[in-house]
Amino acid sequence: MFEWLQNIADLITYNLLEIDKASKLGEALNFFIYDSVKILLLLVLIITLMGVINTYFPVERVQNFLSRNKLYGFEYFMASAFGVVTPFCSCSSVPLFIGFVKGGIPLGVTFSFLITSPLVNEVAIALFIGIFGLKITLIYVISGVILGMLSGMILDKFNLEPYLTPWIQDLLTKAKREEKKLATEHLSLKDRFPEIWHETTDILKGVVPYVLVGIAIGGLMHGYIPQGFFEEYLSREKWYAVPLSVLMAVPLYSNASGILPVMQVLVAKGIPIGTAIAFMMAVVGLSFPEAMLLKKVMTLKLIAVFFGVVTLNIIISGYLFNMIL
């Protein structure tokens, strides 16, 4: 799919700049050119595509759907699947949470959406395709949906309503299920496109610097770190490798887009892919700043349970991936 790009990268590094093909610098630079162009192209493509899909699934419509339909457990899957196509900025998580719960959507179903939405987002998908290919990306997306679904179901079993902050409980008892009017504008895709494009460039501006730094670091490691270097520390045989990498990932949230290109090199140099995917899930899905935002609506105990369940599920997925991939 990207051979033409490899040819261009080769042309620039070896012919135009006349860097020795066997040199470490040449290898690093070649990797950087190839990877950054490929990933930028994919980012533009996937973010725009997701914007188009999102036109048909605005978050208000998702809320409407979930609060009106009781689907015998299927709503967990729906909430989780909606999470894939409905990205939201983490700063919206509190109003979103309140709006969902107030609309009569069960807490567990709301959690399913809240878990999958940041976990499987457009930037992560584009980076995964560019770095690990389509098959691994599909596995990431599908397992992300299942993970959100199961975590929501488990959390629901814990009967967590009493652990919401008092003012939210108050609000919930007062609010009879509100009648929601569908206030979403019905614009055609053609009308919406300038806006989608505007959003795409906005997201790009936010992530491109991190991605480029990530690829640059990846390029250097690619050229300078010997094959199999990490095998010794994070190989499949070490049972603690998965939980260790997941725990390491939690504080790294803001640089998710920069970490993936580095991961690619780590995998190439000996880290099992399952451990890498679990690490990425933890980076993208578990964010400390988000946890602190949720303090407005949840007691610390509830936040801890929420994060605990998701973390545990990510660790289990990591082991599963390592077994089957």
Add this chain to the structure above:
Amino acid sequence: MKTIKILGTGCPKCKKTIEIVKQVVAENNFDAEVIKVEEIEEIISFNILTTPAVVVDEEVKIKGKVPSKQEIIDAILN
């Protein structure tokens, strides 16, 4: 005079929105007061799911994104 409220919990997008709204008001000499609303209780009273949101005279005009200058002008005038 119009009252423009920017709803948001203080994230980067919300700050950017406030900046742009203030610019638009200044550039066009609109007779409007710009208020930053960070209290979650007040934010959810507008029944929105996504922030930042722009509210003109208690009516939600824009939500869930950083608006362009033109969108803000439209929101204030209509």
